Amino acid sequence: MISLKNSSEIKKMSEACKISAQALKVAKDFIKPGVSTKEIDEVIRKFIISTGAKPNFLGLYGFPGSACISVNNTVIHGIPSKEIILKDGDIVSIDTGAMINGFNGDNAYTFAVGEISDEAKQLLRVTEECLYRAIEQAKVGNRMGDIAYACQSHAESYGYGVVKKYVGHGIGRKLHEDPEVPNFGTPGRGVRLAAGMTLAIEPMINIKGEEVKTLSDGWTVVTASGSLSAHFEHTILITEDGPKILTKA
Numbered sequence: 001m002i003s004l005k006n007s008s009e010i011k012k013m014s015e016a017c018k019i020s021a022q023a024l025k026v027a028k029d030f031i032k033p034g035v036s037t038k039e040i041d042e043v044i045r046k047f048i049i050s051t052g053a054k055p056n057f058l059g060l061y062g063f064p065g066s067a068c069i070s071v072n073n074t075v076i077h078g079i080p081s082k083e084i085i086l087k088d089g090d091i092v093s094i095d096t097g098a099m100i101n102g103f104n105g106d107n108a109y110t111f112a113v114g115e116i117s118d119e120a121k122q123l124l125r126v127t128e129e130c131l132y133r134a135i136e137q138a139k140v141g142n143r144m145g146d147i148a149y150a151c152q153s154h155a156e157s158y159g160y161g162v163v164k165k166y167v168g169h170g171i172g173r174k175l176h177e178d179p180e181v182p183n184f185g186t187p188g189r190g191v192r193l194a195a196g197m198t199l200a201i202e203p204m205i206n207i208k209g210e211e212v213k214t215l216s217d218g219w220t221v222v223t224a225s226g227s228l229s230a231h232f233e234h235t236i237l238i239t240e241d242g243p244k245i246l247t248k249a
């Protein structure tokens, strides 16, 4: 069931989204070669708790971190670890979420560590463009397929692989609500979009191939080809006047 949020619910949810976005900002300032993903996770956890919110990923389905931190060929759900040390030239996707007032926020960004290759720079740019092109389509009267196609067509115009196994989602009182928000689809098809819908739109794009596999830890999702992968996400609200990004710091 898709829940439409009223204005008082949106107000509460906006706070959760703002904290989620600030957590990414805090993480960004901490990223440098030599830092472990566990240390980044600690900084995020402490920040979120300092605001009175709760890191909503921690313990969800048993996830051990406060953030998902995914380096290079890891697509999503990277477990923060002391053993994973960032180095110059890496890309690192950080996915943070906070819950406060009974509502959730969720967002992700892929950062460059030091100086990265032109190939990696293009992947980051295009994946972020996919996110914004998808958001542009999140308007009353459109359908989910319009969001999905905007993402897919842009990524595929560069020969990139759009991950299909994992998708975005509705968000609100629960981190994962209906409807699913795929990054691939057909314009004019799928769920009709309405004002009051709150969606986490999150392109996951691989340089080579759409196939992914999960490592033996049961969480870490990597590209099957071994190529780099990027992930950008915003929580947005559909209004009568168009999409509004809620995860702004």
Ligand code: MG
Residues within 6 Å of the ligand: 106, 107, 168, 169, 200, 202, 233
């Ligand atoms: Mg999400």
